[in-house]
Amino acid sequence: MSFQIEMQEKTAEIECIIRSFLPEESGFAKTMAAAMNYSMLAGGKRLRPMLMQETYRMFGGNENVIGPFMAAMEMIHTHSLIHDDLPAIDNDDYRRGRLTTHRVYGEAMGVLSGDSLLNYAYEVMLNAFALTSLTDRVIAAMKVMAGKTGIYGMLGGQSVDVENDGKPLTREMLDYIYKNKTSSLIECAMMVGAILAGADQNEIQKIEQAAQKIGLAFQIQDDILDVTGTDEELGKPVHSDEKNNKVTYVTLVGLSEARKQVAALSEQAILILESMNRKNDFLMELIKELIDRRK
Numbered sequence: 001m002s003f004q005i006e007m008q009e010k011t012a013e014i015e016c017i018i019r020s021f022l023p024e025e026s027g028f029a030k031t032m033a034a035a036m037n038y039s040m041l042a043g044g045k046r047l048r049p050m051l052m053q054e055t056y057r058m059f060g061g062n063e064n065v066i067g068p069f070m071a072a073m074e075m076i077h078t079h080s081l082i083h084d085d086l087p088a089i090d091n092d093d094y095r096r097g098r099l100t101t102h103r104v105y106g107e108a109m110g111v112l113s114g115d116s117l118l119n120y121a122y123e124v125m126l127n128a129f130a131l132t133s134l135t136d137r138v139i140a141a142m143k144v145m146a147g148k149t150g151i152y153g154m155l156g157g158q159s160v161d162v163e164n165d166g167k168p169l170t171r172e173m174l175d176y177i178y179k180n181k182t183s184s185l186i187e188c189a190m191m192v193g194a195i196l197a198g199a200d201q202n203e204i205q206k207i208e209q210a211a212q213k214i215g216l217a218f219q220i221q222d223d224i225l226d227v228t229g230t231d232e233e234l235g236k237p238v239h240s241d242e243k244n245n246k247v248t249y250v251t252l253v254g255l256s257e258a259r260k261q262v263a264a265l266s267e268q269a270i271l272i273l274e275s276m277n278r279k280n281d282f283l284m285e286l287i288k289e290l291i292d293r294r295k
Contacts, residue, residue, distance in 0.1 A: 003285050010282075014046045014053070014070060021071040021124045035105040035113035036120070039078050042096040048073045048189040050286065051214075055193030055207060058280035065132040069141060069192050072121035076149055077185055079121070080158065082114035089162060118149075134198075141192045148188035157181030169247040175216075182222075183215025190214075203276060210272040217265035218290055220258050223248035225293075227255065266291050 022040060023033040049070035056066045085092040085100040086107065093103050102110030125145065128138045147153060157180025164173065190211040194204050227250055249258040270287055 003282070003289070006282060007286070010050060010053075011046050014049050014074075017067045018046075018049070018071045018074055021068065021127075023120065031105070031109065032113055032116055035101055035109050036117050038104060039082050039101045039113065039117070040075065042098060044096055046074060047218075048077055048185055051186060051211075051283070052189040052193040054280055054283040054286065055190040056197045057193075058278045058283055059194050059197035059199045059203070061193070061197030063132055063196075065128050065134075065138065066193065066196055068124050068127040068131070069145070069196065072125045072145065073185070073189050073192070075117045075121035075124065076145070076154075079114045079117040080154060080185075082110055082117070084158075086110055086114075121145075137196050137198065141195045144188055144191050144195065148184040148191075153180055153184035153188070157184065165246065167247075169252070171252060174247060174249070174252060178216055178219045179212060182219040183212045186215035186218065187211040203278075206272055206276055210269040213265040213269040213272070214287055214290065217262045217269070220249045220265070221262050221290060221293060223250045224255065224258055224262070226250075262291055 018040065022037050025033040025037060052070055052073055053066055081095060082101045084090050085095055086102055092100055094100060100110075101113060105113065122142075122145075125138075125142055128141075129135055132138065149155065151159075157177050160173065161177045161181055164177075169177075187208050190207050191204055194207045199207070226248070249261060253261070266287060270284060273284065273287075
């Protein structure tokens, strides 16, 4: 089976898992639920739940306990996209090839549906306690999810990004933003997969190190695609970084050096994973695909 076909099958499996946890569009709050589902069902690579599932499998995990965490991971990520697109931040009209949530449901509902997805993610994660007797792993996984999402993770990175929007940035500050705003959720996804499968502390630490490099490579590639991609490929307007006067790896070190950074970081991540003597060929190929992705 080719990698692309296998990826399509795995993505379809993840879609089914995500759909099974979405809120019902009924009652007085049905507009909120509809806005949440509109954003969740807009497509996308489902990269974070896929990395979580494949890391879980790499460590021998084979229970349904991973499902709620995969759905919650995508809810947290989608919440961040909804808020990124708001007029107060990036003011984007398109995401994944269609109108952003606030353009369809209004700015207020955009704010509220993003908040609701973040909260609902934790409601969904609580379902994991009924799916395993190893509840200590569920608690440890939820602790990582909370930490990597909050002020010392994704939201902390987002706050520094917003506060310094349009201002000159040092390489150190840009790395801080990328390591928190983007890498934290990828670290979270892979660490949760390892924790739920019973990895030891040394293994979890190595997963965190590899995932941070994957996250940085992913974000730098995003910078590159904003310059070299097309609206059709990305499903959103290109050159948005330039429009918003954002400092990126491309503006800081140039296109050629940014590409070298993506390749180097991806290679370092793979070497760390290979050193662990755990086998998952699909996971390795997935990481390599991040280097050449066009969307």
